[in-house]
Amino acid sequence: MRGIAGDPDASPRGTPSPQPSPRGGEGEGGTPPHPLAEFWHHFRRNTGAVAGLVVIVLLAVVAVFADVLAPHSPIAQYRDAILVPPVWQDGGSWTYVLGTDDIGRDVLSRVLYGARLSLLIGLIVVTLSLAVGLAVGMTAGFFGGVVDIAIMRLMDILLALPSLLLAIVVAAILGPGLFNAMLSVSVVVVPHYARLTRAAVLAEMSKDYVVASRVAGAGPLRLMLVDVLPNCTAPLIVQATLGFSTAILDAAALGFLGLGAQPPTPEWGTMLASSLQFLQRAPWVVTWPGVAILVTVLAFNLLGDGLRDALDPKLKR
């Protein structure tokens, strides 16, 4: 954990500047370091967060180069290789490193292609819900009054239902399918972003620079987008990163229940659904997609935690 004994990088002159980064500031006329350098300085001390970042980058590489990395097509069925165990067990072979499933599809290839789907799911869900949540939260925070109350009531209603339940209901209505699952998960998550944005906007609104801008004649749109929004980004970045985890987990849950991606799409949750019956005979079909989900979500959670610690000014001590 972060050391309390004092920062070895602190300037010997004892100037009251924020933690000077080893790259800049010292020895000069006391220019504060670039915010990015300062952020990185805190971030990289958190080994978990850096590990998370590395894993995510690796996943992105896998997702992009799945065509090259995967030994087989994810939907190709090898009828003569049904339920082949992984290479380290009896009967396994290097052709199918992690074994095959009940209709002869290579587990490793499906897991690798699944990375592409999961990252896509995370990206789309987070972008969609962030955009809508931002718009809604800013409107509520900015205009206040009846608009604020109405919007927040609506958010409360969405939050009153357990998130998985709401996602299931929306998915049941829209019908099964990967895109519908992404929509349902986005809907469920919007209230969190809306609340966060509204809180940040309300905090900023009372500050002098907003008042000054308003007095100078800035219209509401300019105030929202140019003045207030850039200062609310820190908690939103953290929430968006953690939102990746929620998106992947919820989409996998929907896939597991049959409401998300449909077979033969190699989405990790869907892969788990069709493998329930083979729990005893072929545990490898169940293990690897789950491990993939765990590693991915863990990486995003570590990254999100690390970002929160690095961006939170109160912890900069």
Place this chain on the structure above:
Amino acid sequence: MLRFILTRLGLVVPTFLGVTLLSFVLIRLVPGDPIEVRMGERGVSPERLAELRHELGLDQPLWKQFLDYVGGVLSGDFGESLVTRNPVLGEFLALFPATIELAVCAMLFAVLVGLPAGIVAAVKRGTWFDHGVMGASLTGYSMPIFWWGLLLILFFSVQLGWTPVSGRLGLMFYVEPVTGFMLVDTWMAGDWDAFRSALHHLILPAVVLGTIPLAVVARMTRSAMLEVLGEDYIRTARAKGLREVRVIGLHALRNALIPVVTVIGLQVGTLLGGAILTETIFAWPGVGKWLVESINRRDYPALQGGVLLVATTVMGVNLLVDLLYGVLNPRIRHAR
């Protein structure tokens, strides 16, 4: 205090109406005419269709249908299941005790393990125990719980044979359902073999369902304790020479518990959501499994009623937690 209670209650009513509207609208959005869905493949003549629509009130304007529905809900009529033709409320209440039993045991597991873990992690901050607890918590809520359940079944039921795979009670036992809670019923009947069987069936699902609340409670307890341990009055207590156990157990814990209690209460929503997945894996005959089956069977009245009932339960518990928080923390109830 009364004002506080009334304000909180006042906030719940519009939310409840909103949730009712939401479930009403969502189900109405399902493609397909409800009557034709009922009639199935046989088809129905236009006159009969018009008759049925009038009977079911489907030819009324939507707002009137909604008001009728709300009226029905308030008098306990949540409609009938399309599949079993039984009242939805009746089906829900028959299955609810199973889910409650599971949720309560899961929460007990989460608190009994998470609370001490969080306290010790806070006291021994920075040690391997602390890192271990935090690492385990993070892993706990990064896992898909349906996969975790499958893994545990694989290990404990299939490989070790310690616990059964599904259901609430061994097939050879029959117990008169008095409360609907298997542990209570078997206890009351004095059937100790059945009680042990019920316990065995309960362990794995409770652990699986309780994993995420466990992670949350452990983290929350740790951070609350850390915050409290940094306060001046703790330093004073130590300076006065009080035993460390007393300082932590009495002075620190009491104040750290306030946010923890809130978090515990708020986990109810997570528990009911997670119950859906857990019950599916363990074939646990509760509300979650019933909801999933309703979706698969396109039993829309059951889905609508079930969603509303679950949401109402969650809101009710959140309200209780809010009030309890006001009781525990005087600053909240005198805030205005």
